[in-house]
Amino acid sequence: MKKFTFRSLLAIAAAGVLFTACKDENDDGNTSKTTYEFSVKAEDNPISAPADGKTYTILVTSTKTAQAGTSAVAYEVVSSPEWAPAELEQTALVITVAKNSSTEAREPGKVVLKQDESDKTLEITINQAGFSNSMSFDATYSTDRCKVLVIEPTITGFDQNPVYKWTVKGPNDAEAAEAGTDKTLSFIQLETGDYTISLTISDDSGITETKSATVTVTTEATAYSYYISEVLEYNPAITNGKGLAFSTIDTPSTVLASVNTKLVDKPFDKNDLGVNLGSFGGSIVFRFDHTVMNVNGLRDFRIGSYATKGAYPAQGVVYVSSDANGNGKADDEWYELAGSEYGKTGERRNLKMVYTRPDNVTPSDGMVEWVSYAINESETGTYCYAKAPWGTFSVWPAWLMESAEGTALTYTGCTMLPPLAKAPEDLTNGWPTQASRWYDYGYVCNSDPTDETGSSFDIGWARDKEGNKVNLPGIDFVKIQNATLQDLGYGYGPACVLFNCAIDLHLAGKEIETIAQ
Numbered sequence: 001m002k003k004f005t006f007r008s009l010l011a012i013a014a015a016g017v018l019f020t021a022c023k024d025e026n027d028d029g030n031t032s033k034t035t036y037e038f039s040v041k042a043e044d045n046p047i048s049a050p051a052d053g054k055t056y057t058i059l060v061t062s063t064k065t066a067q068a069g070t071s072a073v074a075y076e077v078v079s080s081p082e083w084a085p086a087e088l089e090q091t092a093l094v095i096t097v098a099k100n101s102s103t104e105a106r107e108p109g110k111v112v113l114k115q116d117e118s119d120k121t122l123e124i125t126i127n128q129a130g131f132s133n134s135m136s137f138d139a140t141y142s143t144d145r146c147k148v149l150v151i152e153p154t155i156t157g158f159d160q161n162p163v164y165k166w167t168v169k170g171p172n173d174a175e176a177a178e179a180g181t182d183k184t185l186s187f188i189q190l191e192t193g194d195y196t197i198s199l200t201i202s203d204d205s206g207i208t209e210t211k212s213a214t215v216t217v218t219t220e221a222t223a224y225s226y227y228i229s230e231v232l233e234y235n236p237a238i239t240n241g242k243g244l245a246f247s248t249i250d251t252p253s254t255v256l257a258s259v260n261t262k263l264v265d266k267p268f269d270k271n272d273l274g275v276n277l278g279s280f281g282g283s284i285v286f287r288f289d290h291t292v293m294n295v296n297g298l299r300d301f302r303i304g305s306y307a308t309k310g311a312y313p314a315q316g317v318v319y320v321s322s323d324a325n326g327n328g329k330a331d332d333e334w335y336e337l338a339g340s341e342y343g344k345t346g347e348r349r350n351l352k353m354v355y356t357r358p359d360n361v362t363p364s365d366g367m368v369e370w371v372s373y374a375i376n377e378s379e380t381g382t383y384c385y386a387k388a389p390w391g392t393f394s395v396w397p398a399w400l401m402e403s404a405e406g407t408a409l410t411y412t413g414c415t416m417l418p419p420l421a422k423a424p425e426d427l428t429n430g431w432p433t434q435a436s437r438w439y440d441y442g443y444v445c446n447s448d449p450t451d452e453t454g455s456s457f458d459i460g461w462a463r464d465k466e467g468n469k470v471n472l473p474g475i476d477f478v479k480i481q482n483a484t485l486q487d488l489g490y491g492y493g494p495a496c497v498l499f500n501c502a503i504d505l506h507l508a509g510k511e512i513e514t515i516a517q
Helices: 252-263
Strands: 034-039 047-049 054-058 061-066 069-072 075-079 086-089 092-097 109-115 121-128 134-136 140-144 149-151 154-156 163-169 177-180 185-187 193-202 208-218 230-235 283-293 301-305 316-321 335-337 348-356 371-375 379-383 408-416 474-482 498-504
Touching (some): 047 054, 092 121, 140 149, 230 252, 252 498, 301 474, 408 474
Parallel strands (some): 047 121, 140 208
Antiparallel strands (some): 061 069, 075 109, 134 154, 163 177, 348 371, 371 379
16 A cells, blocks of 8 residues: 655644544553544545546645654555545545446445554545436527527536437428437528427436527528628639639739629629639639528539530539638638549549649740649649630739749649540531530539539538538538649640639529439
């Protein structure tokens, strides 16, 4: 056993002594006696521990007083409960009471101490309550429509494989609908009114409890826009000269301002070329002024593009993110919307693409090589972007031509799809003809621009980095990335994504059925 010793005399005030052991070393009637004290304060014995457990640090008085004065006496721990081990640490006794997972109180336990010299013992009784399972949250809540309200209950106990079941009943619902199986509920609704939310929790103890609350959904003070509210990032790769144009005097800030002017609050226009994301890796990030709700069974938003049969479109991958940390920035995790080619042979993810800038940033007529590139720093190639007689040519982003920062364009975390648009190997009447094909669903520039279904997306298609399905209540941010690496030939330059708008289908009153995954 570990013993407790002191090097110097302890002067300890007598307070609430439970046990005082005295020993007369002279039985011959001599008045010289040695008195032993072995005690703890009254508030330290018995110990009443909570079900969650607790660590107690207790000062033990262990002294002897004789004619020469008072001095410390060592003591040791003889025994302690398995669920409340005791040990000596420096000048104190430390008892660590473990968590009691039962709803029943424990049988009282005892820590037994033994004092040297006197052989006297001291018992400290430990009582511990059982868990009282309980669950609570506010009785009422209020939130604007198309905003996520996180409801997190306070739960005590229920730690034996708990099962959670949330339901929501709307003002016009005959029955409540299941809303989640997590501990917290991310609540969002399109329609105003009073909603009843309920949580039922149970565990292996056999105890079940249900609580309900009312959430009042109100109309926003300023009406939401159906469309893009702000472009946060614009990172194009090499373009083919189509879409919004920029000059050599532009800077990153002026470019972003121009892109915002072009896209914010803009409805779909089939004749609008919009903004060019350039070749493989080029991307754009934008937000809505509200949370786009994930509605079961329906597609949730549309992305407009310019993708006529003569445009040689490139397919773009869509990523979504919610403002989980509430800071208004697109810095939470991104989730890829799994289109029809997700996980199939030929589809690649998490690639790094680096374009090396040529000395001649404007290709000349008839050039056969212009820009070199490397994928994951190992797969290399060269784009052959010759200037076409009809004016199409390749463009290095004009504001990224400074010698230091513009020598390369780098894109990370990219998804690549096998290209579908292919220029023919011969010319018809002096012009190349198009052979456009589309994937089944789930990509930008993947349908006729007027095809609302083909250009619409379901938040329910979201996947995390490991490919697992993710249940998002709604999204605040969208990222589009060109997923096609293709030189179209005949002076057409790179296959590019031309993007011109985004629309919240629910606010716009559009109901487009989704494809279940």
